[in-house]
Amino acid sequence: MIQIHERSLLPIFEQIVSQVKELIAKGALVEGDKIPSVRELSATLLVNHNTVAKAYQELERQGVILSIRGKGAYVAKAAESPGMLTERLRELKERLRLLVVEAHHLGIGESQLKAWIEEETARYGGKCMLTARNLRKTIERKPVLHHIDFSLAPGQVAGLIGRNGSGKTTLLKTLAGILTPDEGEVSCGGMPIHAHPEAKREVVFIPDSPEALYGYTAYGCADLYGMIYPRFDKTFFLEAMKRFGLPVGKNIKHFSKGMKMLLGTALGLATRAGFVLLDEPTNGIDAIAKKQMLTLLMEAAADGTALVISSHMLDELERIADMVLLLKDGTIEVHDRNGDAYPELVKVQVVFRGDAPEEWLSSPRVKVLERVGKVYTLLLGNEAGPRAFLAGAEPQASAYGELEAMEPLLLEPLPLKLEDMFEWKLGGPTNAG
Template sequence: MMQVTDVHKAIDGKAILRGASFTIEPGKITGLVGRNGAGKTTLLRTLVGIYDPDHGSVLFHGTDIHKHAACKQEVVFVPDAPTALEMYTIRECAAWYGMIYPNFDLFFFTSAMERFKLPMNKRVRTLSKGMKMLFSTALGLATKAKLILFDEPTNGVDAVAKKQLLSLIVNSLDEHNSIVISSHMLGELDRMADTVVLLQEGRTDDIWELEHLRERMKKLQVVFNGDKPPMWLHRADVFVLQQVGRVNTVILETDEAMAALQELNPLLVDELPLTLEDWFIGKAGDNDDEA
């Protein structure tokens, strides 16, 4: 569906993206994760054609989205706040989107507004944070675009609105469209995403199918003989999540790390469930300091 190849982007002379490459496949939810300042919002704005890349390419079904404006009708960006729509009523926004996007589904949108108890004559600026995100999420999904990108859709949203919002997104996915979600709420992505892309310092550092991630990596609690931790904890394929006394909570990235661990004959090895948050902390955290 979309092929992102070696995308670079600088803003005001500062390099934000330094080589982002990955593929977005149809029928899947892709989670985009990274620490603050990693370039996630800039990447999303580049994918949708708001920013032009300084280097690299973004192809949508083989067509450069930055050279063919028609592609933008099939790629929609939902920001973390609908600032540009604040002065308009919900009805006016729907009419505007209906003129821009040929497949806009007014029935889907009005049904969502009724379900969320949002009057069509309400101005966007008068809505709460959660209601604004429900509105803008429904508006984006109503375009029936092939690719919809969300930037922190649940940030600042209360628990009830969050559940409604995530349900709306998941239920809108089918085999013909794709969804990208940038979020710090890793527990949510853990339950929703099929693929996760880790962005670090403007580069795509790692890309995983979550199912394969859990098959390959292991999270363990390990207790070693003696008081001095072994050098095994400093291996490149071992990520130390936590050390409490002699108990080490680690992620193993390779079979070789497990084989080396077994040779050390530790006192205790206990396997724990691996979460996306564990993986993110291991990859994006300061592993050397923790070990």
């Protein structure tokens, strides 16, 4: 019923909100109807579960749906809509007050109560972070990583992007504890993983080719992983192999590249580790298997597994990542996709009145993506931010303002994609070699 339109100017969560409300208006959904869970809709649409959750939170804030813990979300009664959330918060506060009173009667002190609350908040709020601090790594006297700083919380999906040879695989191996940084620290839940090997059980790296496992059957790989990872879920692994249509008794050396990636993903998720790092997981697999894999990844993320996915398939990351790690010149830029993902950019289609302004088009604040006849597709940006102009700033505040002042025959905004940001940030000579 709900579909994502790639060319829409609306963010994905707003598309979900709009379509649910439209289905209710048309009578396709009526009061009391159960709507798909966040996990179900995330896996069906192949979008990040946090995006779906954000849409549901907005629908609940507007009184369109009502979530009942342990049962799901339902289309709400119209009469409940205006103050429903306020009423639920009041009820929650009252329950909390009664619990505090009960604890007092049982002789439980304030410090113990605070400790319990902090413990539960950490468990639910995702304070068991994977954190990289000031990572530096040199390989064969060539600096590959420097000043790497970011954190990843449970359930987050981070897309790792960069040019060929930029150091993505080196970063993943360093995060997993396979490579040791020259400086800096990787910690999981506050425990440095290079100093505490047991912490590595919470961080699993899935390479693009598992040469180390050649000689094993898929079933043998499961036995090996079961000895390393105490929470390894063999039932989940076998179900995933069946889902992918992969043989468990065949030596994986004879698997195709795509089959090896599917096997690696199934093994990594079956460890039930908190953080799974995947290097080009959809490379070499067919369209059907790719959809199955992405569905499996979205289900895992909705269940709380954090993912770092290195990929050149930017259209896939566009939908599933709620955080982008852009690796350039050995450093990381973190882009949070839950808000305005690319505030410094705007994309337009334009037809100039008369001759095109070549000097303006060659300025560092303008990038020509495509020209078909007189129609230009442009990326615009500057330090002030073109979105500021769209919100009412002075025309000279942005390249967009300068463009509008030229009074072109056509000026049409286009939806920004991750590929556009990649082109803007990383366009130019390759970093390979």
